[in-house]
Amino acid sequence: MDASKLRALTDWLIDGGRSAASPSRFMAECCERMVAAGLPLWRIGVFVRTLHPEIYGRNFIWKPGAEVQIGSVDYHILESPDFLTSPLKIAFEQGLEVRARTGDPQNGRFPIVDELRAEGVTDYIALPLPFIAGTINASSWTTRQPGGFTDDQLAALRSLVRPLARVIEIISLNRMAASLLDTYVGNSAGERIMGGQIRRGHTETMNAAIWLSDLRGFTALSDRLPAETIVDILNHYFDCQVTAIKKHGGEVLKYMGDGLLAVFPIDEYVGDERQVCSHVLEAAHESRASVADLQYPIGDAVERFRFGVALHVGRILYGNIGGGNRLDFTCIGPSVNLAARLEKIASRLGRTVVASEGFAGICGGGWSDLGEFPVAGFSKAARVYGLADEKSAA
Known part of the structure; x- marks a missing residue:
């Protein structure tokens, strides 16, 4: 791994990733910088809860060479088998990281790991994204590197997740404010209020x-x-x-x-x-x-x-x-x-x-x-x- 590029990435995150013009571009640039620093990433997911009457959360999925996929889920996700058997449930609810190497019999309780093996994934880790306000969101990181992530690579991921969580929290708070205004006063009025018409x-x-x-x-x-x-x-x-x-x-x-x-x-x-x-x-x-x-x-x-x-x-x-x-x-x-x-x-x-x-x-x-x-x-x-x-x- 390139230590100087990892330090530069950390500084970029601390500075708010300001070169990225949108949440999707931020996700893409962050993952691209990680790969350039030597992290062998394959499929990365960031999952953030929202404060919305119909939408429980949003997800951002990155893969090398592809556009970031943005989706949303409603509150029914909480009872769905996919969520109940996902490592992300543990990250969300307990704030714990969950690692699962594909092919390990002990990971049979996580169907998503077997599904990812079909893509050539060798290692999976779910890392919590704790926000300052106390809520916990989650991220998932996979690699197709033979043998999975090394200890040094996992340590680098864990160190990057902390400043990453801060930027995601800021982006989420801005979006949450806009969403709440849209819900309670309407889109046009919300845009005006967010634009400074508050007196x-x-x-x-x-x-x-x-x-x-x-x-x-x-x-x-x-x-x-x-x-x-x-x-x-x-x-x-x-x-x-x-x-x-x-x-x-x-x-x-x-x-x-x-x-x-x-x-x-x-x-x-x-x-x-x-x-x-x-x-x-x-x-x-x-x-x-x-x-x-x-x-x-x-x-x-x-x-x-x-x-x-x-x-x-x-x-x-x-x-x-x-x-x-x-x-x-x-x-x-x-x-x-x-x-x-x-x-x-x-x-x-x-x-x-x-x-x-x-x-x-x-x-x-x-x-x-x-x-x-x-x-x-x-x-x-x-x-x-x-x-x-x-x-x-x-």
């Missing part, structure tokens, strides 16, 4: 289509069903909308009980307002169908649901609003207020989808003029439109 009053105006929806009969539903059941119903109900909203370029900003506020930015969209509004209407059609199909069994009965959504387009103020150091990244303005009033009118009329005159005028066709209605807080009455294929359920 109260830091706002910007945006032209957007606005979506404001509500579940019909929610108060009565909450009164007669257990709270746990209501939460589960809301999760299924929101799934019916969020999938369609995200698919068509929208971003959910806020859940307000059974209400949902979403925006479809026009200024940032590659296209024009007609395209955006057309996508919003498609999302409304898909959500209407999904909510209509939603069935929730309760005892011997099956609950069915109805909702209403108001669509409008206009300027909004988008940014940080709140008191003290407790802020909310949201949108406000007359356009949002009008959308809220239109949703109440939709409920009164027994309509599922209604639109303002502005939205219906941009996204023409398929609308029925429902008339003018006084709007609380607005000096002028608002003309409201409903889908032509929908009859009032009032």
